[in-house]
Amino acid sequence: MKRRNFLKNAALGTTAISMPxxxxxxxxxxxxxxxxxxxxxxxxxxxxxxxxxxxLQRYLLDSQDYPxxxxxxxxxxNGNAPDEKIVYGTDGTVEGDTPIPKILxxxxxxxGTIFKEMISSHAGHYGGLNTLLTGNYQYTQGLNxxxxxxxxxxxxxxxxxxxxxxxxxxxxxxxxxxxxxDYSIHPDYGxxxxxxxxxxxxxxxxxxxxxxxxxxxxxxxxxxxxMYKMKYFLDNIWYSQGKAIPNIGNTDEEKYEIKEFFKEMxxxxxQGIIAHPPVNGGELNSIGYACExxxxxxxxxxxxxxxxxxxxxxxxxxxLQNLHRADHGVGHLWDFIQNQIxxxxxxxxxxxxxxxxxxxxxxxxxxxNGFKGYDxxxxxxxxxxxxxxxxxxxxxxxxxxxxNPQGDLLHITPTIAEILGxxxxxxxxxxxxxxxxxxxxx
Amino acid sequence: MHIFNLKFMNKxxxxxxxxxxxxxxxxxxxxIYDINQIQSHSYNAxxxxxxxxxxxxxILYANLFQKALSPNELVEITRCIESVGxxxxxxxxxxxxxxxxxxxxxxxxxxxxEDLNLFIEDTYKRxxxxxxxxxxREYFLNFFASHPNVSSEMVYTAFSLxxxxxxx
Numbered sequence: 001m002k003r004r005n006f007l008k009n010a011a012l013g014t015t016a017i018s019m020p021x022x023x024x025x026x027x028x029x030x031x032x033x034x035x036x037x038x039x040x041x042x043x044x045x046x047x048x049x050x051x052x053x054x055x056l057q058r059y060l061l062d063s064q065d066y067p068x069x070x071x072x073x074x075x076x077x078n079g080n081a082p083d084e085k086i087v088y089g090t091d092g093t094v095e096g097d098t099p100i101p102k103i104l105x106x107x108x109x110x111x112g113t114i115f116k117e118m119i120s121s122h123a124g125h126y127g128g129l130n131t132l133l134t135g136n137y138q139y140t141q142g143l144n145x146x147x148x149x150x151x152x153x154x155x156x157x158x159x160x161x162x163x164x165x166x167x168x169x170x171x172x173x174x175x176x177x178x179x180x181x182d183y184s185i186h187p188d189y190g191x192x193x194x195x196x197x198x199x200x201x202x203x204x205x206x207x208x209x210x211x212x213x214x215x216x217x218x219x220x221x222x223x224x225x226x227m228y229k230m231k232y233f234l235d236n237i238w239y240s241q242g243k244a245i246p247n248i249g250n251t252d253e254e255k256y257e258i259k260e261f262f263k264e265m266x267x268x269x270x271q272g273i274i275a276h277p278p279v280n281g282g283e284l285n286s287i288g289y290a291c292e293x294x295x296x297x298x299x300x301x302x303x304x305x306x307x308x309x310x311x312x313x314x315x316x317x318x319x320l321q322n323l324h325r326a327d328h329g330v331g332h333l334w335d336f337i338q339n340q341i342x343x344x345x346x347x348x349x350x351x352x353x354x355x356x357x358x359x360x361x362x363x364x365x366x367x368x369n370g371f372k373g374y375d376x377x378x379x380x381x382x383x384x385x386x387x388x389x390x391x392x393x394x395x396x397x398x399x400x401x402x403x404n405p406q407g408d409l410l411h412i413t414p415t416i417a418e419i420l421g422x423x424x425x426x427x428x429x430x431x432x433x434x435x436x437x438x439x440x441x442x
Numbered sequence: 443m444h445i446f447n448l449k450f451m452n453k454x455x456x457x458x459x460x461x462x463x464x465x466x467x468x469x470x471x472x473x474i475y476d477i478n479q480i481q482s483h484s485y486n487a488x489x490x491x492x493x494x495x496x497x498x499x500x501i502l503y504a505n506l507f508q509k510a511l512s513p514n515e516l517v518e519i520t521r522c523i524e525s526v527g528x529x530x531x532x533x534x535x536x537x538x539x540x541x542x543x544x545x546x547x548x549x550x551x552x553x554x555x556e557d558l559n560l561f562i563e564d565t566y567k568r569x570x571x572x573x574x575x576x577x578x579r580e581y582f583l584n585f586f587a588s589h590p591n592v593s594s595e596m597v598y599t600a601f602s603l604x605x606x607x608x609x610x
Contacts, residue, residue: 194527211536215538223596230600231600242490246529
């Protein structure tokens with residue numbers, strides 16, 4: 001392959017990434033339903049969130065019996081911030097005393113529809129995340145094993161014909177089996193329909209700098225092309241006698257684009273110009289890299305997983321701080337889409353939901369402020385909220401209330417499919433546990 | 443007495459001779475059909491287990507550097523692999539990083555071109571731990587002939603990325 005051809009193919013690949021997909025027959029590969037938005041960003045929010053400190057805005061009142069209430073997630077929710085015993089912010093005179101300034105002029109609750117009381121039937125992070133991404137409660141799903149039911153990534157790639165580089169799953173790390181949810185082991189789906197998983201704080205962190213950054217830049221025509229030819233020959237021989245290897249199906253052009261992206265990220269990280277939120281570090285850096293992924297690839301689906309609030313087991317103060325930071329991160333993400341990615345601005349929908357709640361009763365583990373911690377095992381863990389905003393989504397709409405749940409985490413997968421216009425295709429598979437999306441509840 | 447012993451010894455020698463001759467005369471030669479021994483099972487059949495990320499990387503490192511990877515680096519590189527969903531892509535990036543490091547043990551291109559037959563035979567043994575088949579030899583010799591700029595590094599990279607190398 002000549003260099004010119006390779007670059008042409010790479011350019012075509014990039015164009016294909018940013019254009020509607022065409023079937024060989026020339027028909028626009030559109031699903032039967034009409035899409036409400038071209039892109040969906042789903043944030044699996046925070047990692048086990050109590051209703052009491054989030055939508056109910058009770059701050060320290062319910063959890064610590066301290067009379068201070070208020071909203072510490074003001075990019076997501078309407079409501080005034082607490083004005084007493086401030087520990088959820090960044091460090092000022094004392095630790096956590098400085099709340100992070102609000103990013104969004106209008107909260108996501110105002111911009112869209114909130115389900116204040118939803119149901120989660122899982123009390124574990126991985127199980128809950130499985131539910132969010134597959135539309136099924138898989139009670140036999142173990143840690144360290146891939147999902148048995150197809151993920152929303154696989155539905156989108158198979159039924160919408162979306163290329164691999166248009167479907168991204170950004171994790172805040174590689175623990176808790178998070179990377180395993182890029183595709184399922186379902187026989188009708190699987191790796192060939194998987195998402196591009198990335199845990200950017202590792203890929204572009206200290207380990208990545210040491211072992212990935214100094215990759216040789218092979219000449220596309222004179223080096224890469226013969227190498228791939230030899231590899232394809234070896235693989236063809238192997239296929240005749242050996243086993244298949246999971247492959248998410250990035251084309252050579254898409255791989256080239258992703259490697260270029262990696263190179264750019266290392267350079268930008270060194271220069272300190274990644275699109276991180278104003279307050280960053282920790283998992284908020286995953287948000288910054290997610291912004292960079294979206295800017296480059298304009299994905300059809302982007303899933304961002306956050307879980308730092310899980311520190312609630314033994315450090316309630318850290319839980320509050322991470323809840324506040326997660327809100328800040330989502331505010332930045334939405335602001336970045338609207339103002340820095342013209343191709344996604346105005347035609348992207350955002351959905352948020354925690355994968356589970358947390359307990360009503362504390363575990364009596366006290367942190368440095370004397371605040372008690374909370375696990376996730378009692379009935380309160382089943383209580384979560386959810387919200388969505390974007391084109392075609394009713395603004396200022398609120399459904400459900402304490403004691404009157406509406407919606408279930410099972411509704412998230414059909415909701416994403418409905419926004420992208422292929423809900424019926426997903427339902428026709430018979431593989432989701434619920435035939436309703438959140439829109440059907442409104 | 444002495445005569446008796448001599449006669450007895452002679453009998454023993456004769457008996458021994460008879461035994462030796464009879465054993466050697468019964469020995470049958472192996473049949474020779476004038477064909478080469480061939481391997482009747484498939485070359486890859488025994489490799490049916492996918493290497494884990496840490497197995498793959500430690501074997502690859504040992505293969506390229508002829509020494510063991512340190513435990514710390516093994517953990518770091520494994521984390522890098524797990525942080526990227528497209529394993530083929532991240533393997534390629536890691537291998538090209540290895541190729542950029544000092545100490546990687548690869549035959550020089552001139553040595554490779556000196557005896558391509560031997561080079562490719564050795565490469566199959568080094569990476570796949572098996573003999574090359576005649577079809578594979580034919581392909582590579584033709585490929586090298588039609589691609590005079592292919593280097594030993596490129597061949598090693600292709601083998602490192604191949605699916606057969608992912609299995610054991």
